[in-house]
Amino acid sequence: MAAVLPLADLRQQDRPGTWLNTIIKGDCVAALEALPDHSVDAIFADPPYNLQLGGALHRPDQSLVDAVDDDWDQFASFQAYDAFTRAWLLACRRVLKPNGTIWVIGSYHNIFRVGAILQDLNFWLLNDIVWRKTNPMPNFKGRRFQNAHETMIWASRDPKVKSYTFNYDALKASNDDVQMRSDWLFPICSGGERLKGEDGKKVHPTQKPEALLARVIMASTKPGDVILDPFFGTGTTGAVAKRLGRNFVGIEREQDYIEAASARIASVEPLGKAELTVMTGKKAEPRVAFNTLLESGLVKPGQVLTDARRRWSAIIRADGTLAAGGEAGSIHRLGAKVQGLDACNGWTFWHFEEGSALKPIDELRSVIRSGLANLD
């Protein structure tokens, strides 16, 4: 069984870190407030959706909001939902690392309020993602379109911090080499994946499919990261996180859900390290300066470089710059200058001659990176 941590125990901070891979039992906001600053890499939140059914709704002070149905109270209930949303999002913000991101899923009943509040709290929206359901519930009365999707918002904690995790190259490679779009297609959670009680009834009304969580986690976290789910339910986030070699923290109030989640996560077998390696692109590779090519003898002062069609040529100088037609500069600056552009990637623009073929000097960098060149 995955460990369950009563909130009272968490508050005794004599054993920091013991909350990793546990389910904290208690109120969402109170539990969040007991966690340290900047302690999680990502958050996935599946907050309560439905205002009309008068499900238990708590104010930030944890008092219960009365269920209501007349006009005035309808307004009041939006207000209450907003206050509740602001409270848990604010608490999430503190717990999130500066370069962390948050996912929130919802339907048209609540997602617009969530999105606006995220913006108000200075989260920076990165995408809205549409989960298209292959098998949504039909609209029985024929008075609306079939509600066939839910919406997720992906946001970074801080507009200025650009270093959030996004495994772009892996997503693209897994998607037939085209970049991943904002509309995703998955079946709803059913069949063997759907947790059922002894009575055969579903344990949780809105259990999310593991495939959805898998894509979320693979896209926006790295192995070893910590993922927090403040509305843990039956622990889909925890189960997928464990399987994918991530750490989780869950917060949940209901004992039934905690027990189901705990048993479920315990039975998950994590994947091995090799299977979990995330594919990265050029950006992740160590930088190799043009000077290094020169110093290792892969190119030589006086050597001539050209573009792929031999329209322009330039000579390599001993200081690691290029010169052409009275102009000089870095491989990038000179490449831009000869073409009359603002910018240019000199590594792919400039070519050297090998036999009768022209090859981009970028290929010489891989020689350096592979360690075959003679460097001190």
Add this chain to the structure above:
Amino acid sequence: MAAVLPLADLRQQDRPGTWLNTIIKGDCVAALEALPDHSVDAIFADPPYNLQLGGALHRPDQSLVDAVDDDWDQFASFQAYDAFTRAWLLACRRVLKPNGTIWVIGSYHNIFRVGAILQDLNFWLLNDIVWRKTNPMPNFKGRRFQNAHETMIWASRDPKVKSYTFNYDALKASNDDVQMRSDWLFPICSGGERLKGEDGKKVHPTQKPEALLARVIMASTKPGDVILDPFFGTGTTGAVAKRLGRNFVGIEREQDYIEAASARIASVEPLGKAELTVMTGKKAEPRVAFNTLLESGLVKPGQVLTDARRRWSAIIRADGTLAAGGEAGSIHRLGAKVQGLDACNGWTFWHFEEGSALKPIDELRSVIRSGLANLD
């Protein structure tokens, strides 16, 4: 030319009804306030999105992206945008008939604020509709998911009034006899439909496709109804309304847009009564990417794939890439790499073991497709 009605003329209410099928020139809220109570059946609104763009964006080939940086899309703050949104929505509310509905289209930049304000003003959300673009602009820097959709909210004026128009049966009949879903697939507006000036440049930066408006209008209005568009632009709403035998009212401030819209609408030929029964859209075979197999459990991380003769093998990783001999990549890239080729169709090259037989992974795609046959 469709008639243009200066706002000052509209205010002289000696000739009621003369605003039907005209473009009112003037400020959106002021013009709305000059229209009578309960005078339109439906509203389609494409308000400014408040994009908040940073600096210039270049494509990988260094060409500049023609961004939406028009004055009308600039707002000082979320607060200013909210005030603007509240003002025009409130004005719309008065003009709408009690059983009327409103459509608002937007992106993640603004749609959450619009949705929350609609709820605050006591509109009743009926659906959120996702317009999936077949040909969206890519994400050039690889820092987010490709933003491949926009969102429309469909709401009724009054929660208690259930008699709004929804042509459920016509939609279903036009959709291969299954009910219309909340996710719609259309190309962006381009080619001959896109209005161009004498300079060959697009007249309006955000012209919407007629197919989108056609489905909106066919779904939620009846022939002879009045449809208002408070941000008329180049008049897509008016053109489609006229073609479909509905009346329109447009509100627009910019003279250039008014002139283009006016000429455009004048050239529209209304359909006869018989043709006003709905048109059907095409269904494409869904593309199934490798990660779909993984996410659906048809293949698993750690599983080994080989070519048909077992000369090469590779291991499936959790991120949807293959790895072999220190190399990794998509099924296509790695297939090419192990064979020393430039390209390879990974779907037919890589095989999995079933019993003692090897089968191409392409066969697994048909399993997926058979469950998705009714999808766009």
Add this chain to the structure above:
DNA sequence: CCCTGGTGTGAATCAACGC
């Protein structure tokens, strides 16, 4: 006539590092 290859472009909140 068709086919191919090159070019242009669309509501975009689109980088990271070192000094």
Add this chain to the structure above:
DNA sequence: CGCGTTGATTCACACCAGG
């Protein structure tokens, strides 16, 4: 923190020129 430098990065169509 600001600023300059390095150098990574795109998908589906429409249209046109040329064979």
